[in-house]
Amino acid sequence: MATERGQFSSKIGFLLAAAGSAVGLGNIWGFPTQAASNGGAAFLLVYLILAFILAYPALMAELTIGRYARANVITALSELSPSPLLKRAGLAVGIGALTVAVFILSFYAIVAGWMLAEFISPAAQLLQLDGLARWVGSQSFSRNALMCGVMSALTIMIIARGVEQGIEAWSTRLMPALFLILLGMIGYVFTQAGALAGLRAYLVPDLTRLGDPALILSAMGQAFFSLSLGVGTMLIYGSYLRDTDNLPRLGAAVTLLDTGFAFTAGLLILPAIYVAQAQGISVFNTEGTLIAGPDLIFQVLPALFDNMGAAGSWLALAFFALMSIAALTSAISLLEVPVSVAVERCSMSRPTAALLSGGVIFMISLLIIWQFDALFNTVISLTTVYGQPLLGVALCVFAGWVLHRNQLLKELSNGHPEIESTFFWRVWPFYVKFICPSLILITFVQSVR
Numbered sequence: 001m002a003t004e005r006g007q008f009s010s011k012i013g014f015l016l017a018a019a020g021s022a023v024g025l026g027n028i029w030g031f032p033t034q035a036a037s038n039g040g041a042a043f044l045l046v047y048l049i050l051a052f053i054l055a056y057p058a059l060m061a062e063l064t065i066g067r068y069a070r071a072n073v074i075t076a077l078s079e080l081s082p083s084p085l086l087k088r089a090g091l092a093v094g095i096g097a098l099t100v101a102v103f104i105l106s107f108y109a110i111v112a113g114w115m116l117a118e119f120i121s122p123a124a125q126l127l128q129l130d131g132l133a134r135w136v137g138s139q140s141f142s143r144n145a146l147m148c149g150v151m152s153a154l155t156i157m158i159i160a161r162g163v164e165q166g167i168e169a170w171s172t173r174l175m176p177a178l179f180l181i182l183l184g185m186i187g188y189v190f191t192q193a194g195a196l197a198g199l200r201a202y203l204v205p206d207l208t209r210l211g212d213p214a215l216i217l218s219a220m221g222q223a224f225f226s227l228s229l230g231v232g233t234m235l236i237y238g239s240y241l242r243d244t245d246n247l248p249r250l251g252a253a254v255t256l257l258d259t260g261f262a263f264t265a266g267l268l269i270l271p272a273i274y275v276a277q278a279q280g281i282s283v284f285n286t287e288g289t290l291i292a293g294p295d296l297i298f299q300v301l302p303a304l305f306d307n308m309g310a311a312g313s314w315l316a317l318a319f320f321a322l323m324s325i326a327a328l329t330s331a332i333s334l335l336e337v338p339v340s341v342a343v344e345r346c347s348m349s350r351p352t353a354a355l356l357s358g359g360v361i362f363m364i365s366l367l368i369i370w371q372f373d374a375l376f377n378t379v380i381s382l383t384t385v386y387g388q389p390l391l392g393v394a395l396c397v398f399a400g401w402v403l404h405r406n407q408l409l410k411e412l413s414n415g416h417p418e419i420e421s422t423f424f425w426r427v428w429p430f431y432v433k434f435i436c437p438s439l440i441l442i443t444f445v446q447s448v449r
């Protein structure tokens with residue numbers, strides 16, 4: 001089967017695809033707004049620590065299981081051990097991961113659709129298509145459904161083309177564009193009055209917040225969401241790596257790219273909030289805290305762009321192109337989870353599997369749009385606050401306990417004997433077996449109580 005499966009053609013292809021999965025709305029929207037409302041650099045510090053001591057080892061667990069098993073999440077987990085009990089446990093965790101991936105994509109595609117709408121809106125204004133601009137600026141069911149449908153169709157089309165021609169080719173095109181747009185926007189924002197105050201709010205830590213359990217839970221959830229952990233996306237991307245690629249190094253590079261991108265996005269968003277304030281736009285809630293979440297993206301920033309005249313329309317276009325691209329490269333990794341299961345377990349062709357899985361997920365998205373108040377936030381918190389960390393624990397347990405230590409070590413050092421003299425080699429197998437799952441659980445229990 002190994003020869004029939006897709007494979008990334010190069011290390012850089014894998015890196016851009018995995019970074020494409022990791023870098024998404026969570027980095028450009030989630031991280032900066034959480035930092036803004038949680039003590040600036042205090043949040044950044046806790047986030048960075050958790051990303052490297054919890055999320056990186058958990059990422060390594062997924063990549064290692066994936067490359068060892070060379071299969072989709074359900075087959076990989078249920079065939080790690082010959083024991084019938086462990087097979088059943090693997091099946092259950094695999095189905096859990098698949099389900100959470102499906103539900104994350106169902107809300108993620110809705111938000112991606114909003115980004116697309118915000119992108120089309122200034123484009124329609126620039127082209128003087130007033131009717132289109134008004135419709136796309138409305139909050140109607142038809143707008144949300146259509147925009148979500150377009151993002152879902154793009155995701156399906158890319159995934160239908162396979163690992164090298166689809167995932168890798170598109171990530172390689174889109175990720176550099178993403179970074180350039182981000183840098184260009186930061187350059188522009190720093191020419192505006194107020195930006196330096198934003199930089200200060202971001203980089204001067206409010207140390208009183210450091211031990212706050214709510215801050216620690218938010219930072220852990222953010223780290224897991226941002227690195228796309230627990231749901232089998234990194235496992236399946238790991239399964240498309242070549243035997244001789246250096247896993248610990250690639251995993252570290254993905255973690256660095258992801259945290260680096262989140263940090264850089266903070267250099268745009270926080271200064272932009274303070275530029276908006278300097279221009280008289282209200283950026284504080286009635287309780288005196290900074291506006292975060294959707295209001296920041298859909299009210300404060302558009303108000304700022306409006307204030308900037310013609311340049312503002314171009315900036316809005318660039319910003320929402322940035323958001324749409326970031327969302328798309330993450331969405332494709334989520335769709336790959338059910339598609340790889342359908343292709344490998346049900347012998348479906350890839351295009352059929354992509355259309356079918358994408359179609360079912362789009363139906364769930366429609367249901368959420370229709371019953372928005374009841375479903376949207378519930379789906380987000382069930383999948384990201386509970387699902388991802390708990391599945392992350394399960395995957396560490398599978399890597400640490402079910403995969404034999406020798407198999408684990410052999411997979412890690414494949415083609416790279418030099419890894420055997422690294423600190424990572426000595427510590428990680430023990431760490432992923434005992435410390436990482438306990439730390440995730442303790443953080444989780446402490447903070448959900």
Ligand code: PFF
Pocket residue numbers: 021022023024025026027101104225226227228229231233330331333334
């Ligand atoms: N990591 C993505 C982001 O930060 O926006 C979101 C995500 C993608 C979460 C893929 C989970 C996943 F499996």
